Amino acid sequence: MSLKGARGYRVLIYSHDTFGLGHLRRCRTIAHALVDNRDDVSVLILSGSPIIGSFEFRSRVDFVRIPGVIKLSNGEYTSLNLDIDVEQMLAMRESIIQHTADAFDPDLFIVDKEPLGLRGEVEPTLRMLKERNTRLVLGLRDVMDDPETLREEWLRKNCAPALANYYDDIWVYGLREICNPLDGIDLLPGVEEKMTYTGYLPRTATRKPAPEHGALGLDEPYFLVTTGGGGDGVNLVDWVISAYEADPEIPMPSLVVLGPFMAPADQQKFMERAESIDKLSVITFDANVEMLMARSAGVIAMGGYNTFCEILSFDKPSIIVPRTVPRLEQYVRASQAEKLGLVRMLTEEGGRPPLEMAQALRGLAGQPAPSSVTVPGLMGGLETVSSMVEHWLPRDGGLLDAEYATA
Known part of the structure; x- marks a missing residue:
């Protein structure tokens, strides 16, 4: 049996979480679906959310809390809690992300929304994992922004090349009928073929009773x-x-x-x-x-x-x-x-x-x-994601075992 098969599969999810709850809750939903579907998968979430500890996580799902930052009204970032320079903060986040990925050694790395992470903090990790043949996935919500604004933002961040150079798959958690989130972006050849519209991610009510x-x-x-x-x-x-x-x-x-x-x-x-x-x-x-x-x-x-x-x-x-x-x-x-x-x-x-x-x-x-209203495939997101993961993390270990057998 290969090393991967012996230890089970590992999925790492990155969520930058400078503000709000959206990224964290989306990543948590996906993580729970993966462990519910498979008993040989563990998921680790990298998050900057200051309240990630307020949420419950299922067995085989855990998180690493990276230091938080917040975006100011002028578009710049500053530390959320620590009294240190923002460049030091970003360097610290980048180091924690890369060292966590190095130690966890995931079979699959899912990056939420930001192709290179906050201020490019994920790019060194993407390069490292690409060399290890880790499957790299960019997960996008159904709508990013209006096309003109998104185009300007991605040009400034130089995001588009990452879709061609790093990522194996791009999952859009929505339907084309609602929006193409990359409309207006000048995509390099082959990038559109990587895109899969999964449908929306269904939710269930927790069994823990809410307040009366x-x-x-x-x-x-x-x-x-x-x-x-x-x-x-x-x-x-x-x-x-x-x-x-x-x-x-x-x-x-x-x-x-x-x-x-x-x-x-x-x-x-x-x-x-x-x-x-x-x-x-x-x-x-x-x-x-x-x-x-x-x-x-x-x-x-x-x-x-x-x-x-x-x-x-x-x-x-x-x-x-x-x-x-x-x-x-x-x-x-x-x-x-x-x-x-x-x-x-x-x-x-x-x-x-x-x-x-x-x-x-x-x-x-x-x-x-x-x-x-009948909208075909509307809520198929978790089923589609699980199917994609099933292909790349096969239960018999076939694809990844072959890689490790020759390592």
């Missing part, structure tokens, strides 16, 4: 208002609370999850406003938000990738209020999904009239669920 709704001042049914990480969710929460203030007779109560990255002053302000509204309950964060969504009668959200997957997975009627700054990602996803009949979109183009949101909330419970 009665303890939150809620009786079912209720709407769930979620901002994801919450760092850019102030406008959405303000609009929903304003709707209940302007129209106290909205029939359905709502549970508002502010998000762990919302500024404490904003969190406090919203909690104080909600105290005088019987039909609103507000919490800061719940790592098992899937359970809250599964029990809800509908969802009001900004429309990030993970929230969109959950809305489809739990078949919830939804109102999506996408952000448009600094990226158009959420707007592109929501507008295309609305055209397919999967969601309803509201925008802030006319400001945030409270009665407009109140009217939308009144109609949400009667809005068609996503299942009213």
Whole structure:
């Protein structure tokens, strides 16, 4: 038996996580699917998320927390917690990533979204693993940004050559009907042939019970208002609370999850406003938000990738209020999904009239669920990913055993 077969297969996943929860939650979903599908696979996640320890991980899934950074309004990065120069911080992250990959020696390396990592921090690791014949995969969400903005960003970062020079596969966690995430990028020959549209990544509610709704001042049914990480969710929460203030007779109560990255002053302000509204309950964060969504009668959200997957997975009627700054990602996803009949979109183009949101909330419970529309392959993401992994990490060890037999 080969060394690989004797030890089981190893998958390393990189998630840069400078802000929000999207990258971490997507990588965690994939990791759990891989170990659920295979008892000979272990997965290690590299993440800069400051709250990765708040999440539960299944057996044979673990994480390495690299020092966190945060992007400033001017586009530069700074250390999240440590009082050290950002160049020192980035050098430290690069070293930890490479040394972890060297020691873990993965059979498969999946990089989330950023082809070269934050400020190129993954490139030395890609070069090292390429020399070891490790399978290298770039995983992209369905929408990156509008084509012009993405083109400028990737030219500045020199990302496009990496798709040809390093990666064996490019997995797009979505459907071409929603978006081609690399539209507008000048791709080198052969890159498009590496792309596989997997479909969206389905989610399941955890078995761990969420807080009792009665303890939150809620009786079912209720709407769930979620901002994801919450760092850019102030406008959405303000609009929903304003709707209940302007129209106290909205029939359905709502549970508002502010998000762990919302500024404490904003969190406090919203909690104080909600105290005088019987039909609103507000919490800061719940790592098992899937359970809250599964029990809800509908969802009001900004429309990030993970929230969109959950809305489809739990078949919830939804109102999506996408952000448009600094990226158009959420707007592109929501507008295309609305055209397919999967969601309803509201925008802030006319400001945030409270009665407009109140009217939308009144109609949400009667809005068609996503299942009213048939979109082939919509939620096939984890099945497709597992199938791709099955080919490159065969159960009989065939492909990789042959390599190690001659090593």
